[in-house]
Amino acid sequence: MTSLTDSHLTALANLAANGGLANLTIWEQIAFLHHTAGDIIHGNNIFLLFHRKFTAWVEGLLMEANPDFKGLFYWATHAESNPHQWGPDPIWDHLGKAPGFGSIIGGPLENITFPIVPGHSDDSIVRTYNLSDTASLPPFVSAEVYAMAFHDFAGQGFGLGFNGGWAQFIQLLHFNFHDVQGGQMGTFWSPIDFLFWLHHSNIDHIYHEIQGTWHVMNMPQDKQICGNSYLNVSSESFSAELQLNPSPPHPNHSTNNLNLTTPIPYFWEETVDDVQFSAQFCVQYAPAVKGPPPVPQPSTSPAPAKRFTNLSASVWNKLFANRTPKERADAEAEFGDIVARANEKIDVKITKSVPQARRRRGSSSV
Ligand SMILES: [Cu+2]
Numbered sequence: 001m002t003s004l005t006d007s008h009l010t011a012l013a014n015l016a017a018n019g020g021l022a023n024l025t026i027w028e029q030i031a032f033l034h035h036t037a038g039d040i041i042h043g044n045n046i047f048l049l050f051h052r053k054f055t056a057w058v059e060g061l062l063m064e065a066n067p068d069f070k071g072l073f074y075w076a077t078h079a080e081s082n083p084h085q086w087g088p089d090p091i092w093d094h095l096g097k098a099p100g101f102g103s104i105i106g107g108p109l110e111n112i113t114f115p116i117v118p119g120h121s122d123d124s125i126v127r128t129y130n131l132s133d134t135a136s137l138p139p140f141v142s143a144e145v146y147a148m149a150f151h152d153f154a155g156q157g158f159g160l161g162f163n164g165g166w167a168q169f170i171q172l173l174h175f176n177f178h179d180v181q182g183g184q185m186g187t188f189w190s191p192i193d194f195l196f197w198l199h200h201s202n203i204d205h206i207y208h209e210i211q212g213t214w215h216v217m218n219m220p221q222d223k224q225i226c227g228n229s230y231l232n233v234s235s236e237s238f239s240a241e242l243q244l245n246p247s248p249p250h251p252n253h254s255t256n257n258l259n260l261t262t263p264i265p266y267f268w269e270e271t272v273d274d275v276q277f278s279a280q281f282c283v284q285y286a287p288a289v290k291g292p293p294p295v296p297q298p299s300t301s302p303a304p305a306k307r308f309t310n311l312s313a314s315v316w317n318k319l320f321a322n323r324t325p326k327e328r329a330d331a332e333a334e335f336g337d338i339v340a341r342a343n344e345k346i347d348v349k350i351t352k353s354v355p356q357a358r359r360r361r362g363s364s365s366v
Pocket residue numbers: 034041042051
């Protein structure tokens with residue numbers, strides 16, 4: 001078994017200091033799960049499938065706790081990638097506003113601290129920008145960039161190998177939002193921040209739409225799943241799981257690549273085949289709606305779409321903690337290529353629309 005990283009050790013020390021798992025709120029336990037499994041649920045092609053299950057599971061818990069809660073909603077951030085659009089979004093009235101680097105003001109999690117999170121023991125939700133200064137806000141990944149990822153890769157299905165697969169790129173693009181928020185959102189403790197759920201619902205919606213496109217392309221279910229899995233990568237989380245469980249939930253595979261029988265981390269009794277389609281969770285996505293019109297900005301320039309830049313070094317370090325420097329460099333370079341191609345499109349204002357499923361998947365086809 002590989003040795004535990006500082007991050008894991010700090011988390012375990014914090015856990016002990018806070019009285020163990022049973023002493024955590026369920027909200028903290030959910031984040032603890034995500035953090036502990038961090039290196040197997042990211043960085044390989046189980047990412048979208050794990051997070052689909054994870055999001056649906058938490059949605060179910062919320063509905064159980066409050067029958068008036070009818071389900072999560074998604075924030076289509078790629079439809080308002082420009083800071084002049086996302087800065088004044090009324091969503092912040094409900095989630096709390098970022099006053100610069102520091103704890104949010106307003107929203108249901110204001111003044112609630114999460115001592116379990118290393119580095120943020122005394123903090124409530126922390127974000128690292130000032131919402132009232134949109135000029136300094138970074139851009140979100142735009143629809144053009146997601147469309148580019150589809151045109152480059154998704155015709156092949158899910159993902160081929162570690163690099164170059166559509167699912168891998170969606171994962172990397174999704175990190176941009178985490179990166180922009182900073183604070184807990186910039187770590188594997190991110191589920192602590194409610195933004196995590198709006199973001200992952202959106203990523204899941206994007207995945208759902210692409211699956212609809214694959215369906216129209218008559219791509220067989222098993223061909224939609226390919227690429228590597230957590231079983232291909234050295235993972236301290238999985239090693240720890242093997243130690244805890246002498247008859248581990250290891251699939252009877254001829255290959256460690258992702259396939260329909262690969263178990264879902266943490267939800268070990270379920271496989272890819274059980275969680276592949278959102279209809280299996282009775283999830284239905286409505287088209288994106290616009291909120292109230294944003295407050296006009298003092299600077300009246302219509303601000304062209306901002307070019308998207310590569311992810312920060314901390315994201316690459318976190319995501320590739322257990323990989324060779326060459327794997328990290330290759331992935332970063334490849335991701336840089338797609339970002340550069342997408343930026344060319346933005347510069348010359350050529351847009352490719354993100355594919356949308358024209359018809360809803362019938363339940364019989366699942
Ligand atoms: Cu995650």
